[in-house]
Amino acid sequence: MSVTAATPQPGANEVNVLIADDSLVIRGTIARILKTVPGVRVVATVQNGQAAVDRVKAGGIDVVVLDIEMPVMDGLTALPLLLKAEPGLSVIMASTLTTRNADISLQAINLGAADYVPKPTSATDIFTTEDFRRELSEKVLHLGSRKKKIIITAAAPAPAVQLATVKRGLTKPRVLAIGSSTGGPAALIKLFKALPKTINVPVVVTQHMPPAFTAILAQNLQRDSGWTAKEAAEGDFLEPGRILVAPGDYHMLFEKNGTHVRVRLDKGPKENFCRPAVDPMLRSLVTAYGPAVASVILTGMGHDGMAGCKTVVAEGGTVVAQDEQSSVVWGMPGAVSRAGIASAILPLDKIAAEIESIVGGRAL
Numbered sequence: 001m002s003v004t005a006a007t008p009q010p011g012a013n014e015v016n017v018l019i020a021d022d023s024l025v026i027r028g029t030i031a032r033i034l035k036t037v038p039g040v041r042v043v044a045t046v047q048n049g050q051a052a053v054d055r056v057k058a059g060g061i062d063v064v065v066l067d068i069e070m071p072v073m074d075g076l077t078a079l080p081l082l083l084k085a086e087p088g089l090s091v092i093m094a095s096t097l098t099t100r101n102a103d104i105s106l107q108a109i110n111l112g113a114a115d116y117v118p119k120p121t122s123a124t125d126i127f128t129t130e131d132f133r134r135e136l137s138e139k140v141l142h143l144g145s146r147k148k149k150i151i152i153t154a155a156a157p158a159p160a161v162q163l164a165t166v167k168r169g170l171t172k173p174r175v176l177a178i179g180s181s182t183g184g185p186a187a188l189i190k191l192f193k194a195l196p197k198t199i200n201v202p203v204v205v206t207q208h209m210p211p212a213f214t215a216i217l218a219q220n221l222q223r224d225s226g227w228t229a230k231e232a233a234e235g236d237f238l239e240p241g242r243i244l245v246a247p248g249d250y251h252m253l254f255e256k257n258g259t260h261v262r263v264r265l266d267k268g269p270k271e272n273f274c275r276p277a278v279d280p281m282l283r284s285l286v287t288a289y290g291p292a293v294a295s296v297i298l299t300g301m302g303h304d305g306m307a308g309c310k311t312v313v314a315e316g317g318t319v320v321a322q323d324e325q326s327s328v329v330w331g332m333p334g335a336v337s338r339a340g341i342a343s344a345i346l347p348l349d350k351i352a353a354e355i356e357s358i359v360g361g362r363a364l
Contacts, residue, residue: 014041015144020052021067029126037137049078056085062144063090083112090114090143102213114143115182118210142329164340169318173294173359179278181208181300183328192225194352199359202238206278211248218245236263246276253284261288272304282308291316299327303335313341321345
């Protein structure tokens with residue numbers, strides 16, 4: 001009996017991408033960028049949301065880069081249809097830096113989009129802006145690889161990796177600091193919905209986001225969780241029961257002012273390609289609070305937060321990391337987990353209870 005080997009489908013071992021944008025020039029420019037990324041294959045480009053849905057239904061797409069404003073069917077309308085058409089699909093919203101588009105992008109994340117990329121206004125800027133090229137390439141590759149991994153391991157899941165943890169710090173925390181990136185906006189809302197304000201400590205958040213987006217994120221956190229939240233401003237004092245979100249393009253630092261601690265915004269160099277970044281926030285908190293810092297690292301690409309968490313633990317503070325299964329991308333929390341500096345590595349839905357246990361609900 002003869003056996004004929006199956007012919008591998010084109011792109012079977014690559015991240016297959018569909019680009020949907022009403023501008024022919026923008027579609028072509030994004031395609032040119034992604035074609036330079038090893039392991040990424042641009043399968044097709046289309047000019048509206050309906051065409052994107054039709055192409056995804058035909059199969060073989062791992063990631064869609066989706067514009068917001070398009071004729072026939074806009075991105076927000078197309079999003080749920082795309083996710084229904086292809087389980088495990090990652091959709092990255094591409095939007096220009098306006099308050100309106102920031103709001104729509106965050107709505108899209110709540111509806112299931114994996115992430116967003118802030119899109120420069122011209123094709124020339126899209127191709128020449130290094131930050132955009134890097135961010136787009138990394139997000140497409142990481143999110144698409146995640147879908148491939150889900151498909152590959154669905155039949156035979158890999159055994160769980162046992163990661164070392166450390167004991168909690170002995171000092172009761174007086175501040176809670178949270179760092180996140182890809183997948184972070186949805187994770188933050190879920191976390192704060194579950195986290196009681198009776199923990200009675202100030203909360204500070206650095207989410208990798210550009211200007212315009214961070215103010216909308218703070219508004220969404222307040223609306224959806226019931227916490228008081230705002231984008232941090234220079235001189236803001238840290239107050240129990242209030243969330244301060246680092247503003248886009250500024251590191252959020254802290255300094256003592258008598259018996260209080262207040263915000264100092266800094267436009268120093270990017271760290272880990274980010275501004276705001278988690279590491280400088282954590283270093284600054286350790287200077288202000290010593291061992292009385294609790295830090296949580298949620299889903300996100302890269303390793304921002306790992307070095308800062310090492311500083312927290314070395315000073316006697318406590319670190320918690322989100323686990324791989326519940327993370328959109330297990331970069332940041334994975335780096336912390338592998339470094340052996342977390343006291344717990346938990347699914348997102350278990351982290352609020354862990355924070356409550358660490359911080360406690362009594363007044364300080």
